[in-house]
Amino acid sequence: MIYNPKIIEAKWKKKHKKFNFFKINKNSKKKFYILNMFPYPSGYGLHIGHSIGYIFSDIISKYKSGLKFNVLNPIGFDSFGLPAEQYAINTGNPPIKIINKSIKKYKNQLKNLGVFFNWKKIINTCSSKYYKWTQWIFLKLFNYYFDKKTNKAKKIKKLINKLKKKTKWNKLNNKNKEKILNKYRLAYLKKSYINWCPKLNSVLANEEVVNGKSERGGYLVFKKKMVQWHLRITKYINRLLKDYKYLNWPKYIKNIQKKWIGKKKVYFFIIKLRNKKLKIFVKKKFDKIFNIIFNFPSNYIDFLLKRYKNKKKIINFINKKNYSFKTYKILIIFKNSLKQSINIYISNYYKNNYIKNIYVDTNNNKLFNNIKNNFIINLKDKIIYNFLLKNIYIYNLNDLVFSRQRYWGEPIPIYYKNGIPKPIKIKYLPLKLPFIKKNIFLNKKFQLNKLKKWTWDVKTHKITYNKFIKKKKHIYPLDTNTMPSFAASNWYYLRYISPKYDKFLIKKKEYKYWKNVDLYIGGIEHINGHLLYSRFCNKFLKDINIVNNKEPYKQFINQGTILNNTYSIYKYKNRFISYDNINKYNISHLQKFYIDKKYIIKNKKLDINNIKKNNIYNYTFILNNKNEFLCKKKIEKMSKSKFNIITPEEIIKVWGIDCYRLYLIFLGPFNKKKIWTIDKIKGMKRFLYKIWNFILNIKKYKKYNNTYNSIFNNYINKINLNYKKLLIHKNISLFMKLLNILIKKNISSINIKKKFLILLSPYIPYITEELWYKLGQNKSIFYERQPIIKSNKKEYVKYIIMINNRKKDIIFINKKNNNLNYIKLKIKEKKYFFNKKNFFKKYIFIKNKILNILILQKKN
RNA sequence: GUCUAGAUGGUGAAAUAGGUAAACACGCAGGACUUAAAAUCCUGUAAUUCAAUUCAAUGAAUUUUGCGGGUUCGAUUCCCGCUCUAGACACCA
Numbered sequence: 001m002i003y004n005p006k007i008i009e010a011k012w013k014k015k016h017k018k019f020n021f022f023k024i025n026k027n028s029k030k031k032f033y034i035l036n037m038f039p040y041p042s043g044y045g046l047h048i049g050h051s052i053g054y055i056f057s058d059i060i061s062k063y064k065s066g067l068k069f070n071v072l073n074p075i076g077f078d079s080f081g082l083p084a085e086q087y088a089i090n091t092g093n094p095p096i097k098i099i100n101k102s103i104k105k106y107k108n109q110l111k112n113l114g115v116f117f118n119w120k121k122i123i124n125t126c127s128s129k130y131y132k133w134t135q136w137i138f139l140k141l142f143n144y145y146f147d148k149k150t151n152k153a154k155k156i157k158k159l160i161n162k163l164k165k166k167t168k169w170n171k172l173n174n175k176n177k178e179k180i181l182n183k184y185r186l187a188y189l190k191k192s193y194i195n196w197c198p199k200l201n202s203v204l205a206n207e208e209v210v211n212g213k214s215e216r217g218g219y220l221v222f223k224k225k226m227v228q229w230h231l232r233i234t235k236y237i238n239r240l241l242k243d244y245k246y247l248n249w250p251k252y253i254k255n256i257q258k259k260w261i262g263k264k265k266v267y268f269f270i271i272k273l274r275n276k277k278l279k280i281f282v283k284k285k286f287d288k289i290f291n292i293i294f295n296f297p298s299n300y301i302d303f304l305l306k307r308y309k310n311k312k313k314i315i316n317f318i319n320k321k322n323y324s325f326k327t328y329k330i331l332i333i334f335k336n337s338l339k340q341s342i343n344i345y346i347s348n349y350y351k352n353n354y355i356k357n358i359y360v361d362t363n364n365n366k367l368f369n370n371i372k373n374n375f376i377i378n379l380k381d382k383i384i385y386n387f388l389l390k391n392i393y394i395y396n397l398n399d400l401v402f403s404r405q406r407y408w409g410e411p412i413p414i415y416y417k418n419g420i421p422k423p424i425k426i427k428y429l430p431l432k433l434p435f436i437k438k439n440i441f442l443n444k445k446f447q448l449n450k451l452k453k454w455t456w457d458v459k460t461h462k463i464t465y466n467k468f469i470k471k472k473k474h475i476y477p478l479d480t481n482t483m484p485s486f487a488a489s490n491w492y493y494l495r496y497i498s499p500k501y502d503k504f505l506i507k508k509k510e511y512k513y514w515k516n517v518d519l520y521i522g523g524i525e526h527i528n529g530h531l532l533y534s535r536f537c538n539k540f541l542k543d544i545n546i547v548n549n550k551e552p553y554k555q556f557i558n559q560g561t562i563l564n565n566t567y568s569i570y571k572y573k574n575r576f577i578s579y580d581n582i583n584k585y586n587i588s589h590l591q592k593f594y595i596d597k598k599y600i601i602k603n604k605k606l607d608i609n610n611i612k613k614n615n616i617y618n619y620t621f622i623l624n625n626k627n628e629f630l631c632k633k634k635i636e637k638m639s640k641s642k643f644n645i646i647t648p649e650e651i652i653k654v655w656g657i658d659c660y661r662l663y664l665i666f667l668g669p670f671n672k673k674k675i676w677t678i679d680k681i682k683g684m685k686r687f688l689y690k691i692w693n694f695i696l697n698i699k700k701y702k703k704y705n706n707t708y709n710s711i712f713n714n715y716i717n718k719i720n721l722n723y724k725k726l727l728i729h730k731n732i733s734l735f736m737k738l739l740n741i742l743i744k745k746n747i748s749s750i751n752i753k754k755k756f757l758i759l760l761s762p763y764i765p766y767i768t769e770e771l772w773y774k775l776g777q778n779k780s781i782f783y784e785r786q787p788i789i790k791s792n793k794k795e796y797v798k799y800i801i802m803i804n805n806r807k808k809d810i811i812f813i814n815k816k817n818n819n820l821n822y823i824k825l826k827i828k829e830k831k832y833f834f835n836k837k838n839f840f841k842k843y844i845f846i847k848n849k850i851l852n853i854l855i856l857q858k859k860n
Numbered sequence: 861g862u863c864u865a866g867a868u869g870g871u872g873a874a875a876u877a878g879g880u881a882a883a884c885a886c887g888c889a890g891g892a893c894u895u896a897a898a899a900u901c902c903u904g905u906a907a908u909u910c911a912a913u914u915c916a917a918u919g920a921a922u923u924u925u926g927c928g929g930g931u932u933c934g935a936u937u938c939c940c941g942c943u944c945u946a947g948a949c950a951c952c953a
Contacts, residue, residue: 040953082952195951205951256864256948397950404951485953524864525948561947635946666885668873672866673946680872680886687885689900733874733884740884800880805934807880844933850879854933 003692005656009766013111016765019780021116024070032069033514034061035493035553037522037530038076038123040485041102042083046109047645048676049562049638052664053521056559056728058115059665060519062762063723066786072514074496075110076123077103080131081485082205085408085445092442094435095408099126113648114657114765123499125488130495131410132430133505134487137537138187138402139413139423140544145184146235153543159184178420186232186540189421192401196224202445203405229402229412229481233536237261237395240535248555250671253527260528262396400533402484407436407446409482415456417476428461431478449480489530490537493517493552506546520553523561531556557726560672564644567595567631569606571619578624579604579632593617595631596643604630635675646676658764659684665763666732687736688767691760694743695753695771708747712738712755713789719759720788735760750775758784801827802852808832820845827851 036053039046054075061073077099084095084102091098103124110117123130144153163169163180172180182188195204199219203226208215241261244254403412413424413431424431434453440446448454457464458474468475491505497514498507516538522531531553538552569576571591582590599616601607606629608621621629638645652660662684667674715738722730742752754775761768761781772781797818801809811826820843844852 037953042953078953203951207952209951252864259863260949401951406951484951489953523947523953525953527864528948529950530953563946637947639952666872674872675946677872677886682887683885686900730874730884736884802879802934805879810880842933844879846879850934852879852933 001696003689003767005658005688005766008770009114009657012766012769013114015769016116016780019782021065021782022071022073022118022120025068028068028070030067030069031072031514032061032064032519033072033517034064034519035074035496035517035521037520037526038078038489038492039106040081040083041077041079041099041106042640043087043098043102043105044640044645045102045105045647047562047638047647048651048664049559051109051113051648052562052670053559054110054113054115054117055661055664056670057519057521058113059661059728059762060723060726062116062765062782063786065782066758066762066784067788068785072121072496073116073118074121074123074499075117075119076121076492076496076499077106077125078485078489078492079103079124079126080409080482080488082207082406082408085406088408088441089443089445092438094438094441096126096435109648112652112657114661121496121499123492123495125492126408126433128430128432129502130499131433131488133495134410134483134491135413135429135431136426136505137491137541138483138487139426139429141187141231141540142185142414142421142423144186144540144544145181146186146232151239153186153540156181156185174418174420186235187402188230188232189227190230190399191225192228192230193223194226194228194405195221197221200445202447226403226405229479231400231402231536233400233533234395234397236536236539237263237397239539240532243535243539243550246551247553249553250556250558253524253556253558256524256527257532260396260532262394264394264396397532400484400486402487403481404484405447405480406482407433407448409433409484410487411448412479412481412483414479415458415476416479421479422476424456425461431463433482434463447480448478448482451480454478454480486530486533490534491541493520493534494541494547511547516547516549516551517553518555520556521559522556524558527558558671560668560670560674561637562674562676563635564638564646564676565597566634566636566642566644567597567600567604567606568592568634569595569629569631574619576617576619576621576629578622578628579630580624581622594642600631604633606631638676651678651681655681655685656688656766658767659688662687662732662764665729667729669727669729687739688764690739690743691767692771694739695757696774708742708745708752711741712752716755716759716787716789720786732763735763755787757781758786762786797848799823799848800850802850803832804855805852818847820851823851 034057036057039050057073061071065071079099084098087093087098088095125131125134143156145156145159146152147154147158159181160169169177195206195209197204197214197219200214200217204214204221209221212221213219214221241258241263244258247254411431411433413429414421415424416422434448434451436446451466453463453465454477455464455466455469455475456462456478457468457472458476463478464475466477469477493516494506494511498510501507534552538547539550541547542550569592570579570582570585571577571593572585572589577585577590595606595611599607599611606621608629611617623629636642636644648660651663655663659681663681666680666684715734719731719734722728722734738756742756754772757768757772757775758781761772761784765782769781795815796812797815799811799813800807801811801823809827809830809832811823813823813826823845824843842854844850844854846852
């Protein structure tokens with residue numbers, strides 16, 4: 001019988017459909033909630049980089065299940081967001097259609113990885129059954145404020161009672177009342193900047209802006225102020241910082257987040273400029289200032305050259321980095337000329353890098369020019385001495401902007417009664433996102449403010465037509481914004497526990513069992529976004545008694561990104577320039593385009609004919625002097641837009657699922673970045689064949705012998721230790737070593753074979769199931785217990801003998817004689833020792849490890 | 861620019877309370893089997909130098925974990941300073 005992965009994998013995929021891996025054993029109280037960050041179902045499907053995380057969590061959960069834990073390993077889809085909307089603009093299809101199609105594709109791909117997900121617990125954030133509770137949380141945030149004394153969220157009604165006692169609350173009109181409450185609400189309205197493109201007449205995401213111009217059309221983009229919903233995360237900063245002690249996260253991950261929160265003690269002083277007072281923040285108590293700089297996007301000013309203490313050094317520094325000292329200037333634009341606080345500052349140091357962070361108020365172009373001309377201060381001439389410094393705490397983290405001017409997101413369940421925001425009553429949630437017909441999207445950005453039916457009837461509690469507003473008094477306009485993508489991911493880990501429960505966002509009974517996530521797996525790019533926001537959300541939910549745990553994710557491991565080669569070409573005006581000639585052109589005018597690898601002939605050479613044939617770019621290509629056109633080759637993160645994606649299917653098709661799983665894990669440590677290569681997969685295939693042949697070729701029946709047992713136990717110990725440390729890639733080497741030993745010693749004990757298969761089963765489910773079945777077993781291998789060795793007594797101690805720090809020998813000493821004198825006796829007659837009899841010796845003896853003999857030549 | 865991580869043979873990598881550097885694989889070279897190829901199996905494989913060679917068995921020294929320093933009997937591991945690479949940077953998810 002020859003190992004044929006295609007047949008075996010197809011067979012067991014079918015059988016596993018009926019296999020309830022996640023069946024809960026009520027006798028066991030041990031639970032293990034393992035979670036992967038859920039995917040965004042993009043139309044392109046998942047690539048290798050995603051699948052490695054699912055395979056990792058699958059191996060861990062199969063192992064934990066083998067230790068008789070009840071395991072929860074769910075999957076869902078984070079389906080609101082920009083890409084679906086962009087796809088809709090390109091094709092004219094409504095986003096929901098695309099998303100459903102993509103989810104289907106994803107499900108198929110996920111089911112083709114040998115991964116056991118709890119499919120009964122699937123969630124989808126764009127379904128109204130899910131976002132009902134996202135809206136519910138938003139309304140709670142709206143109706144709560146942060147009480148400084150208790151350090152907790154409390155109902156806004158309590159605040160009103162307090163205000164009634166202290167102030168003349170009742171005499172205020174509703175608008176003024178709301179103005180005050182807005183300062184306290186955890187979800188509140190405030191003006192902040194957005195990217196505004198007048199030509200497209202729409203708001204753009206950062207991603208849609210390239211070098212200050214819109215990605216589609218290349219029109220100028222400006223920063224414009226708009227009233228937006230914000231979440232008051234800053235009130236929770238002290239708690240977020242304090243609770244790191246409960247988190248079993250890698251230190252550097254915590255540090256990234258801590259730095260992002262960026263709590264700092266700073267000093268500030270006030271200077272006068274042309275009758276305007278400016279408050280300027282500095283990090284340290286300096287007594288001189290040479291230059292002041294904004295550290296974007298935070299709201300304080302930093303010293304650029306804090307490490308240099310005198311002016312000469314600054315000048316040297318500037319010369320070194322090719323900055324001209326002449327243009328060493330600051331430009332200040334006022335956020336609001338009445339309030340006179342600084343908002344913007346540009347220096348030439350930032351050059352092109354920071355253009356995207358400069359805010360320009362387009363409503364006020366004249367003001368902009370005025371300021372530009374009048375407020376350029378050359379600090380070369382103005383050194384400010386001796387001013388008063390006061391200190392305060394500032395944070396890098398700002399409150400979260402919660403409004404998005406897009407269609408494809410959760411509608412914000414708020415209507416405006418005479419301009420005052422009012423929540424829709426909870427029992428009338430969800431406020432459903434209206435379905436939009438096909439043709440409306442084509443080539444247009446669609447937003448809720450273009451709807452004809454988007455007002456709220458307070459009597460019927462239903463959405464109704466805008467035209468009724470003037471006629472009837474009980475109809476009010478709804479908020480036309482939607483929520484950002486993090487709104488859904490903030491709390492999704494709770495929904496998995498009871499995804500079908502209608503009455504509340506969690507079923508308390510089930511929550512009490514599963515609680516928070518034991519092991520969370522995801523990309524490092526989410527640390528400052530999702531991971532921070534969902535910690536904040538969890539703390540709020542704890543304040544309002546929905547959850548009991550301080551933190552949502554006990555342990556976190558970040559998944560290393562998979563990188564692959566990218567090829568790009570550069571355009572200058574209407575010509576493409578070969579990469580080796582690029583220095584001749586002004587970098588800021590060059591436009592970069594990624595190229596598919598199939599258009600690369602050799603190394604970096606571009607196949608221009610092929611490109612022209614396929615009508616990809618209709619511009620002239622300027623060749624180099626060898627008559628070639630070279631691209632830029634770089635190693636970058638896998639992404640569809642960079643044409644460097646590898647999909648699991650193309651590998652599985654050739655090698656099979658087991659082989660693919662084994663190889664991905666074997667590539668290296670899970671949390672380190674990896675550059676993609678396929679070269680080494682052959683070794684995995686060989687290993688699978690070896691296993692197959694070892695298990696099935698029952699040649700001679702050797703009696704099961706104790707020494708093999710101890711070797712085996714030793715390996716089992718190591719394997720379990722690696723699981724504990726989450727270094728599961730190392731186990732594959734151990735499996736290989738173990739198999740090599742078993743084959744060499746010609747072992748054919750059925751018990752050993754069985755144990756070996758159980759050890760392998762989390763990694764390679766299909767081949768082990770098949771062999772398990774072939775060994776005459778009826779039940780699935782995943783019902784078996786993973787072997788654990790309780791104690792492993794060793795009789796001998798290994799010593800490394802070194803002379804002058806060089807290894808000379810390895811000796812084994814019985815535990816009874818574990819001392820220096822005995823070892824000395826033992827090595828006395830050895831050549832390396834005997835030779836140097838007459839020299840002075842110094843012994844460095846480390847018990848159970850090493851004997852280092854330093855031999856020094858005697859001076860006459 | 862700010863922040864974070866990383867750098868070990870031809871390649872992926874292994875080795876952490878500081879103690880055998882290169883396990884396990886890939887590749888390559890040589891051999892076995894085969895008409896041939898594939899597959900499989902066996903042997904060798906960090907570098908340099910020296911010794912030894914009829915057969916057999918090899919033996920010894922030095923260097924080496926991106927670069928330059930430091931601490932230590934001993935550093936891939938700890939400290940300081942560089943270089944390079946990748947990632948994040950608030951409306952991508």
